[in-house]
């Protein structure tokens with residue numbers, strides 16, 4: 001029961017008033033570290049790969065790593081494909097064994113976003129126990145191949161959000177609410193908590209139908225995270241912080257031990273650092289001990 005889709009663990013999170021951490025990885029060391037952190041914290045977890053690392057290793061390799069780690073883990077683990085703009089690749093990853101697929105047609109006009117998102121949702125639901133995430137409005141910043149300038153970003157309209165969810169049949173929903181990918185350029189990013197609250201109540205007020213996702217976790221002040229949790233955020237995506245941790249830890253290790261040629265020690269240092277970052281997020285999201 002360790003291989004799960006995102007919706008099932010998010011529904012539990014909404015009921016328990018906590019959120020599931022969703023962490024982007026680019027290689028095996030980070031993948032293993034994220035799962036280990038979740039095991040240490042007894043927390044459900046979502047491991048995410050963007051399209052680029054998924055294609056670099058190949059989706060079947062990513063899924064093989066996922067299954068090997070998740071099947072022996074005593075906590076639920078989901079494998080999520082992040083921000084995929086290619087319908088065909090969404091379907092191929094569903095076939096390969098990813099358990100949550102995010103189709104990102106948010107840069108398309110509304111009707112086209114609905115059409116593409118529904119196509120992926122219908123396909124994934126026909127393939128197996130796979131949940132699908134769609135996005136409305138655009139999250140600013142850069143996430144893999146998806147680039148959105150801050151002035152381009154449009155926040156999700158609550159009424160349109162309900163229509164979007166109903167027409168596409170998605171399982172979890174990412175509304176643009178002012179959080180951003182990458183690193184925040186200001187100490188007080190403009191995040192529309194009320195908008196998230198309104199959307200969440202419309203979607204999950206009576207029964208939990210479509211839990212909501214917060215993108216752009218990296219660098220969010222802790223009090224923002226708390227307010228977003230209270231407003232219904234049930235999955236928090238953290239990507240940039242793990243990339244920085246990987247690169248900074250590797251750089252610092254090699255700089256300090258320039259004469260040493262032992263890759264395993266670099267991996268161990270990276271793994272320790274990633275586990276710390278992920279563990280901190282799991283604590284902040286309140287999911288410690290929930291698995």
Ligand SMILES: [Zn+2]
Nearest residue numbers: 143215216237
């Ligand atoms: Zn994102």
